[in-house]
Amino acid sequence: MSSKPTELTEYDLVRYDRQIRIDGFGLVGQRRLKRATILVAGAGGLGFPISVYLTAAGVGTIRIIDPDIVELDNLNRQLLHWDRDIGRKKIESAREKLSQINPTINIEVYDEKITDENALTLVDGVDAVVDALDNYEARFALNRACIEKRIPFFHGAVHGLMGQATTIIPGETACLRCIISAPPKRNIFPILGPVAGTIGSIQATEAIKYLVGVGNLLKNKLLFYDGFYMDFSIIEIKRNPKCPDCGRLNV
Numbered sequence: 237m238s239s240k241p242t243e244l245t246e247y248d249l250v251r252y253d254r255q256i257r258i259d260g261f262g263l264v265g266q267r268r269l270k271r272a273t274i275l276v277a278g279a280g281g282l283g284f285p286i287s288v289y290l291t292a293a294g295v296g297t298i299r300i301i302d303p304d305i306v307e308l309d310n311l312n313r314q315l316l317h318w319d320r321d322i323g324r325k326k327i328e329s330a331r332e333k334l335s336q337i338n339p340t341i342n343i344e345v346y347d348e349k350i351t352d353e354n355a356l357t358l359v360d361g362v363d364a365v366v367d368a369l370d371n372y373e374a375r376f377a378l379n380r381a382c383i384e385k386r387i388p389f390f391h392g393a394v395h396g397l398m399g400q401a402t403t404i405i406p407g408e409t410a411c412l413r414c415i416i417s418a419p420p421k422r423n424i425f426p427i428l429g430p431v432a433g434t435i436g437s438i439q440a441t442e443a444i445k446y447l448v449g450v451g452n453l454l455k456n457k458l459l460f461y462d463g464f465y466m467d468f469s470i471i472e473i474k475r476n477p478k479c480p481d482c483g484r485l486n487v
């Protein structure tokens with residue numbers, strides 16, 4: 237990680253000008269983004285807005301993990317993948333598009349299913365992990381790995397016209413296991429593209445704010461989005477001291 241160039245170039249100063257102007261960002265914030273490595277777990281419906289916005293914002297290295305191939309019924313929401321990509325690995329399709337959106341960042345791809353066995357290795361060396369998964373087995377594996385390595389974990393999930401997001405700082409906030417004890421079974425679920433776009437954009441905003449060091453994060457807050465009634469709500473959550481995953485961590 238230390239070999240990466242972290243000074244901003246003339247190109248960077250122009251490319252990121254409109255976000256450098258944001259209060260609290262500045263050149264320091266942009267350099268922090270450029271130095272950062274972020275893991276996006278999934279190259280599907282949530283992975284699309286998350287990876288596109290992190291790429292366009294100039295996060296230095298983006299590590300994308302997804303074991304799947306592009307299928308026709310992905311295309312209503314997974315806009316990194318197009319008709320011509322059906323049958324390709326999602327990570328290859330994603331790498332091709334993202335490297336064209338911003339040719340100056342590093343994109344690492346891993347063709348792996350996230351499990352308890354490989355999660356610690358996959359999160360190695362990253363500054364933050366963004367949840368763009370579609371199942372809770374992998375989410376819990378990542379949650380545990382992030383707790384073990386004290387890496388912030390930006391959770392998001394969608395279903396139909398509904399979505400949720402929270403920001404998990406190990407040892408400080410409730411973790412995924414604190415708030416979800418009985419995850420829904422994995423099956424084919426309904427989903428509208430812009431709902432994934434909304435939740436993924438919130439996760440990307442949170443991750444960028446964390447890396448830059450500005451604003452208030454969704455810490456111990458679970459944001460719910462209901463697209464049917466067009467309503468956002470936030471509920472306060474707290475750590476479960478008996479949580480099997482994070483209960484042993486000190487505040």
Ligand SMILES: [Zn+2]
Pocket residue numbers: 410411412413414415475476479480481482483
């Ligand atoms: Zn916990």
